[in-house]
Amino acid sequence: xxxxxxxxxxxxxxxxxxxxxxxxxxxxxxxxxxxxxxxxxxxxxxxxxxxxxxxxxxxxxxxxxxxxxxxxxxxxxxxxxxxxxxxxxxxxxxxxxxxxxxxxxxxxxxxxxxxxxxxxxxxxxxxxxxxxxxxxxxxxxxxxxxxxxxxxxxxxxxxxxxxxxxxxxxxxxxxxxxxxxxxxxxxxxxxxxxxxxxxxxxxxxxxxxxxxxxxxxxxxxxxxxxxxxxxxxxxxxxxxxxxxxxxxxxxxxxxxxxxxxxxxxxxxxxxxxxxxxxxxxxxxxxxxxxxxxxxxxxxxxxxxxxxxxxxxxxxxxxxxxxxxxxxxxxxxxxxxxxxxxxxxxxxxxxxxxxxxxxxxxxxxxxxxxxxxxxxxxxxxxxxxxxxxxxxxxxxxxxxxxxxxxxxxxxxxxxxxxxxxxxxxxxxxxxxxxxxxxxxxxxxxxxxxxxxxxxxxxxxxxxxxxxxxxxxxxxxxxxxxxxxxxxxxxxxxxxxxxxxxxxxxxxxxxxxxxxxxxxxxxxxxxxxxxxxxxxxxxxxxxxxxxxxxxxxxxxxxxxxxxxxxxxxxxxxxxxxxxxxxxxxxxxxxxxxxxxxxxxxxxxxxxx
Ligand code: F6R
Numbered sequence: 001x002x003x004x005x006x007x008x009x010x011x012x013x014x015x016x017x018x019x020x021x022x023x024x025x026x027x028x029x030x031x032x033x034x035x036x037x038x039x040x041x042x043x044x045x046x047x048x049x050x051x052x053x054x055x056x057x058x059x060x061x062x063x064x065x066x067x068x069x070x071x072x073x074x075x076x077x078x079x080x081x082x083x084x085x086x087x088x089x090x091x092x093x094x095x096x097x098x099x100x101x102x103x104x105x106x107x108x109x110x111x112x113x114x115x116x117x118x119x120x121x122x123x124x125x126x127x128x129x130x131x132x133x134x135x136x137x138x139x140x141x142x143x144x145x146x147x148x149x150x151x152x153x154x155x156x157x158x159x160x161x162x163x164x165x166x167x168x169x170x171x172x173x174x175x176x177x178x179x180x181x182x183x184x185x186x187x188x189x190x191x192x193x194x195x196x197x198x199x200x201x202x203x204x205x206x207x208x209x210x211x212x213x214x215x216x217x218x219x220x221x222x223x224x225x226x227x228x229x230x231x232x233x234x235x236x237x238x239x240x241x242x243x244x245x246x247x248x249x250x251x252x253x254x255x256x257x258x259x260x261x262x263x264x265x266x267x268x269x270x271x272x273x274x275x276x277x278x279x280x281x282x283x284x285x286x287x288x289x290x291x292x293x294x295x296x297x298x299x300x301x302x303x304x305x306x307x308x309x310x311x312x313x314x315x316x317x318x319x320x321x322x323x324x325x326x327x328x329x330x331x332x333x334x335x336x337x338x339x340x341x342x343x344x345x346x347x348x349x350x351x352x353x354x355x356x357x358x359x360x361x362x363x364x365x366x367x368x369x370x371x372x373x374x375x376x377x378x379x380x381x382x383x384x385x386x387x388x389x390x391x392x393x394x395x396x397x398x399x400x401x402x403x404x405x406x407x408x409x410x411x412x413x414x415x416x417x418x419x420x421x422x423x424x425x426x427x428x429x430x431x432x433x434x435x436x437x438x439x440x441x442x443x444x445x446x447x448x449x450x451x452x453x454x455x456x457x458x459x460x461x462x463x464x465x466x467x468x469x470x471x472x473x474x475x476x477x478x479x480x481x482x483x484x485x486x487x488x489x490x491x492x493x494x495x496x497x498x499x500x501x502x503x504x505x506x507x508x509x510x511x512x513x514x515x516x517x518x519x520x521x522x523x524x525x526x527x528x529x530x531x532x533x534x535x536x537x538x539x540x541x542x543x544x545x546x547x548x549x550x551x552x553x554x555x556x557x558x559x560x561x562x563x564x565x566x567x568x569x570x571x572x573x574x575x576x577x578x579x580x581x582x583x584x585x586x587x588x589x590x591x592x593x594x595x596x597x598x599x600x601x602x603x604x605x606x
Contacts, residue, residue: 001027001600002086002100003072004178005195006159006169008216009186013068014058020188021051021070023195026251026394028600029072030080034058035087035096036068037166042096046085066216067167069159069189071098074600077106078123087161088127090134091119094163097133099126100191101155101176102605109151129158137162141170145211146226149174155351155605157206159189169214173206176604177349177377180204181233185217192602193236193375194392202233205375236375250593252395252487256579257446260439262400263572265389266407267436276415276432283340283384286366287419290340294333294365295322295409296356297344298603300402300479304370305344307475308409311568315417315431325352326606328359335363343369344409346393346401347602348376355606357381370408372401386412395594396601397487399579402479403442406572410435434566438573441563445576451560452580455542458513458558459581460588465490466504466539468497469517470527476517476544476571480578486596488586497530510538515578518545519562519570528552542581544574 003024007016017034032054033046045061047053051072071086078084086098103109106125109132114120118131129148136144141162155175162170171178171189181188181196181203189212190196193203206212209224210231221231248254272278293312295305302324309322321333325343329352335341341360345353348371357378360367369382372390379385388404414435418428459465465484467477474496481494495504497516516531518524524545531541542558546565553559562573586593 001029001074001602001604002191003027003029003195004098004100004157004159004189004191005070006068006171006189006214007186008067008167008169008214010216011066011186012063013065014063017068017070018051018055019198020190020195021054021072023198024072024190024192025051026396027072027192027602028396028595029074031075031082031085032070032072033085033087034068034070035161036063036065037161037163038063038065040163040166042089042093042161042163044087044089044096046082046087048081048085067161067169069096069098069161069169076102076605077125084122084124086126088122088124088130090130092134094137095130095133096161097126097130098159099129100157100604103128103152103156104154105152129156133160141165142211142213142222142226145170145172149209157191167215170211171206171214172211174209175351178206180206180212180214180219182217182219187214187217187219189214197236201236203236203375204231204233205380234375250395250583252397252399252583252593255393255395255400256576256583258391259400259403259446259576260443262390262404263407263439263442266404267411267439269389270386270408270411271432276411276418277386280368280384280386280415283366283368284415284419287416289338290318290366291338292340293318293320294328294335294339294341294360295320295344296325296328296341296353298325298350298352300398300482301344301346301350301353301405303475303479303482304402304405304409305342306478307406307472307571308342308413310472310475311410312413312416314568315423316413316420317417317422318420325350325356329356335360335365337364337366339365341365341367342412343367343378343382344405345369345378346372346390346398346405348373348378349602349604351604351606354378354381370405372404396596396599397483403572403575406575407435407438410569431566434569438565438569441565441573442576444563445573445580449580452577453584455558455560456581456584456588458540458542459484459488459490459585462511462513463491465492465513465515467492467494467515467517468500468527468530470497470523471520472568472571473517473520473523473527473574476519476574476578477515479575480515480517480582483578483582484585486599487582487593488589488591490585497527500530501533505533505537508534508537508539512539514539514541516541516543517574518543518549519574520567521546521549522567524549524552544577546570
């Protein structure tokens with residue numbers, strides 16, 4: 001989603017801004033732009049489309065400025081055209097702003113400003129901020145900013161240039177992340193640490209309502225009350241993201257291939273000397289008193305939560321719910337001190353999941369987040385954090401972060417069930433040993449990518465398809481269907497296999513591809529009967545099952561056999577096979593696999 005970069009230093013700003021924007025590209029965007037302070041003026045250049053379009057526009061312009069801001073925009077208010085792209089300037093050009101987030105009351109504010117004689121060029125909510133700053137400005141930017149903040153409702157990370165102070169940048173945030181960094185005589189703003197890592201690992205993260213005033217090699221911080229505050233940089237131990245696909249044609253394929261390694265790393269980070277999740281020692285003390293667990297996330301992270309719920313209910317013997325964060329945040333799920341809410345998020349910045357977390361905290365529920373990005377807002381807000389070790393994920397469609405989430409949730413369920421005396425130590429160890437074999441089993445699926453390529457021919461010429469399963473296979477069906485939809489633009493649905501005859505089956509046409517997930521052995525005969533029902537009506541069925549079921553499938557035409565594991569853990573193996581099938585389908589359809597249309601990597605608006 002939108003990305004912010006700011007630079008002030010001894011060198012020309014534009015190459016730094018462009019490099020920063022390229023690092024933010026993976027988040028998804030549809031236009032980009034920069035603004036620099038040069039010769040007493042602020043020069044803005046913006047372009048819809050890719051950063052390469054912006055570079056082409058910049059090619060003929062001599063920009064020597066050493067201070068500037070840049071933005072990648074994922075359209076919310078107004079089309080993704082040149083005019084709506086950021087930066088946006090106030091009516092007279094006094095203030096120029098880049099913005100992540102959404103100003104919810106921008107319409108009444110705009111109306112008021114129009115009534116006061118302010119003019120607007122774009123349809124964005126951001127232009128309202130620029131004009132508000134101009135309205136409140138009486139020579140002191142911080143005071144104008146503070147007045148502006150009092151009237152803005154919604155979320156924002158802002159990076160601002162004021163024409164009167166060409167050697168200063170201003171940054172402020174509420175509800176959207178913003179980070180700063182120093183490198184000798186250079187200072188940087190970025191909405192994502194990834195864009196700062198080429199320069200330093202010591203990162204300052206602005207807190208809610210905090211402001212940073214940045215000069216060459218110097219940053220001054222102000223708290224939400226306007227008083228100057230001390231801030232310590234935190235060390236971010238992520239490898240610099242090189243945006244290098246290596247020999248892979250797409251980041252998605254590279255990230256699929258990284259999964260065995262990621263799972264091994266996640267396991268060894270979360271299991272130390274035979275102890276599961278040692279860093280949760282405080283939370284473990286509350287396990288006996290808990291009465292309910294809520295698993296909350298968006299998209300694939302929600303599917304991981306659903307898989308976590310199914311396993312936890314089975315071995316942990318506790319009431320669980322799984323909900324999408326956008327429903328949970330406005331819903332009425334009863335929450336109290338005896339509820340544990342588990343929030344799952346790769347980025348740790350997803351607006352709905354963050355809001356759901358804040359709601360749970362307000363209701364005094366215990367909170368635990370399963371996060372991939374260290375230093376993210378959710379990691380800071382949660383009482384407890386489990387980090388997955390997926391590293392930076394570039395492809396918009398999640399692969400390695402999803403399977404790492406599953407691994408973390410499986411481990412948490414084992415830990416919980418054992419600590420609450422629902423399973424014996426010997427059973428815990430048996431299950432743990434099954435988990436430790438998953439990386440090599442994932443590798444064996446990757447090694448059979450030609451099978452996935454073959455089965456993708458079921459889908460590549462179709463406009464629709466189904467994914468069906470029961471129990472934990474249903475969670476896999478949801479994820480398989482989402483992966484197919486988002487990268488290959490095929491309208492697939494996921495259904496509990498037993499539900500088809502209650503309505504959905506009327507949609508079935510000759511040749512409709514149906515992926516049947518059959519790894520729940522105890523439910524195998526039931527799902528198998530549903531397979532027969534859809535086949536009888538002309539469906540072309542691909543069955544994903546464990547090797548142990550192969551005898552029952554000898555007459556079936558399309559079978560992708562997965563290595564045997566505990567039925568409850570098979571979702572992780574299914575996910576890898578389904579990722580590959582979606583990947584090859586999208587490849588055959590000529591889709592933009594790493595950057596599917598309309599999607600963003602980190603969804604920081606509601
Ligand atoms: C799908 C996908 C999304 C994310 C969702 C949540 O491939 O990537 O559905 O899972 O947007 O994002 P995070 O995990 O960052 O909260």
